[in-house]
Amino acid sequence: MTYCVGMRLDRGLLFMSDTRTNAGLDNISTYRKMFSFETPGERAITLLTAGNLATTQSVISMLEERTKAPGDRAPSILESPSMFQVARLVGQTLRDVIADNAQSGARADSSFNASIILGGQIKGTPPRLFMIYPEGNFIEAGDATPYFQIGETKYGRPILVRAYEPSMSFEKAVKLLLVSFDSTIKANLSVGLPLDMQIYETDSYKLGLSRRIGAEDAYFQTISNGWGAALNMAFDSLPDVTL
Amino acid sequence: MTYCVGMRLDRGLLFMSDTRTNAGLDNISTYRKMFSFETPGERAITLLTAGNLATTQSVISMLEERTKAPGDRAPSILESPSMFQVARLVGQTLRDVIADNAQSGARADSSFNASIILGGQIKGTPPRLFMIYPEGNFIEAGDATPYFQIGETKYGRPILVRAYEPSMSFEKAVKLLLVSFDSTIKANLSVGLPLDMQIYETDSYKLGLSRRIGAEDAYFQTISNGWGAALNMAFDSLPDVTL
Numbered sequence: 157m158t159y160c161v162g163m164r165l166d167r168g169l170l171f172m173s174d175t176r177t178n179a180g181l182d183n184i185s186t187y188r189k190m191f192s193f194e195t196p197g198e199r200a201i202t203l204l205t206a207g208n209l210a211t212t213q214s215v216i217s218m219l220e221e222r223t224k225a226p227g228d229r230a231p232s233i234l235e236s237p238s239m240f241q242v243a244r245l246v247g248q249t250l251r252d253v254i255a256d257n258a259q260s261g262a263r264a265d266s267s268f269n270a271s272i273i274l275g276g277q278i279k280g281t282p283p284r285l286f287m288i289y290p291e292g293n294f295i296e297a298g299d300a301t302p303y304f305q306i307g308e309t310k311y312g313r314p315i316l317v318r319a320y321e322p323s324m325s326f327e328k329a330v331k332l333l334l335v336s337f338d339s340t341i342k343a344n345l346s347v348g349l350p351l352d353m354q355i356y357e358t359d360s361y362k363l364g365l366s367r368r369i370g371a372e373d374a375y376f377q378t379i380s381n382g383w384g385a386a387l388n389m390a391f392d393s394l395p396d397v398t399l
Numbered sequence: 400m401t402y403c404v405g406m407r408l409d410r411g412l413l414f415m416s417d418t419r420t421n422a423g424l425d426n427i428s429t430y431r432k433m434f435s436f437e438t439p440g441e442r443a444i445t446l447l448t449a450g451n452l453a454t455t456q457s458v459i460s461m462l463e464e465r466t467k468a469p470g471d472r473a474p475s476i477l478e479s480p481s482m483f484q485v486a487r488l489v490g491q492t493l494r495d496v497i498a499d500n501a502q503s504g505a506r507a508d509s510s511f512n513a514s515i516i517l518g519g520q521i522k523g524t525p526p527r528l529f530m531i532y533p534e535g536n537f538i539e540a541g542d543a544t545p546y547f548q549i550g551e552t553k554y555g556r557p558i559l560v561r562a563y564e565p566s567m568s569f570e571k572a573v574k575l576l577l578v579s580f581d582s583t584i585k586a587n588l589s590v591g592l593p594l595d596m597q598i599y600e601t602d603s604y605k606l607g608l609s610r611r612i613g614a615e616d617a618y619f620q621t622i623s624n625g626w627g628a629a630l631n632m633a634f635d636s637l638p639d640v641t642l
Contacts, residue, residue: 319630326642330639335634390633
């Protein structure tokens with residue numbers, strides 16, 4: 157499994173992903189699921205991937221035009237005139253890779269599936285955040301649905317629903333995502349550290365702070381250990397029922 | 400879907416279930432999923448059911464021996480010498496009902512599936528709590544796994560993991576379950592009010608307090624409204640990251 161979140165804030169976009177991939181319980185690996193593209197001063201784009209690893213790696217390679225010699229590459233993702241056009245490009249690439257695998261593969265179609273969260277900003281337009289489905293179609297985040305989750309979404313959702321505010325600082329939003337990821341990691345073995353984090357500040361047109369957060373990260377330990385106590389404090393603050 | 404929890408406490412057993420059943424989004428009903436049997440002074444047993452409603456209702460009817468005339472009924476569940484034997488009886492009944500439906504049915508086997516949480520105490524033995532699978536086999540709760548969830552288990556799990564203590568009072572445990580159910584109800588349309596609650600106090604050998612909790616229940620409203628604020632307070636109590 158996987159857990160990735162892309163979040164729209166007043167200040168910009170925030171992305172977080174885990175790095176565990178598994179094929180069965182006894183075959184686990186660490187792979188990056190966050191990929192960024194930028195032309196500083198003009199655009200910055202980040203993708204989060206969930207699903208079949210061969211599919212998502214192939215999609216990223218296609219987007220980077222690795223079929224061409226290094227000197228000939230001019231990725232369309234860096235040329236497309238709008239984020240909507242980028243979403244169409246990513247969706248089409250994803251659909252094509254899945255169809256190609258399904259055609260030659262011996263297993264069920266669904267096992268090649270993947271989903272992608274795409275966010276970024278191109279000069280002249282506001283930041284935009286999309287969720288792209290295996291069929292290549294996509295939806296955009298709005299004020300009522302300002303974040304997308306893919307992979308193992310359920311354990312980490314209640315805290316997002318309760319604590320998310322569009323006006324949050326990046327510092328607070330990172331804290332929120334770490335709580336959400338910690339709850340998920342504690343409940344599902346197939347979601348695991350380290351985490352990747354990427355910030356994009358509105359109208360900066362360049363990738364913001366990026367960080368890899370491992371088990372030894374002092375702040376992550378503070379959140380992971382402190383959240384249990386904080387939650388119990390919150391729980392105790394509610395009145396007991398009279399039976 | 401459904402959400403049910405059976406919990407082992409030092410003081411006894413606590414059961415909670417929702418009442419929503421659905422066949423598609425536009426075909427919803429309210430049905431009880433909690434069923435109790437007792438011989439006051441000798442035994443008290445409670446079942447929570449999740450899965451195909453025709454299967455679970457049939458299982459309960461079989462356990463109540465409704466195939467016999469009212470005067471002839473002597474349910475085995477009230478005669479079995481041990482909770483282990485009761486679990487075997489319930490598991491066998493469940494397996495037989497599923498097999499019977501699957502044989503005559505036109506649809507996939509799995510659609511007739513159901514799971515059951517069974518808990519109770521028979522004089523001379525301690526209270527016991529079981530989870531029974533569609534295949535009729537079962538597992539028992541222990542100190543390391545003191546509660547079972549069936550149905551939509553994920554949204555409501557993080558708070559159970561963090562706040563459960565075997566030494567909790569029933570008042571506090573009911574509060575914990577209401578928080579867990581509220582998070583689930585807010586996230587999954589197929590889990591809904593009212594909730595059924597059943598307490599069993601160790602060595603009482605009779606059903607304890609039973610309550611139906613609807614949307615108008617003042618305490619449920621306190622928890623549902625208060626938990627958001629309490630969670631935000633807990634969240635704010637953790638330090639923000641330094642970016």
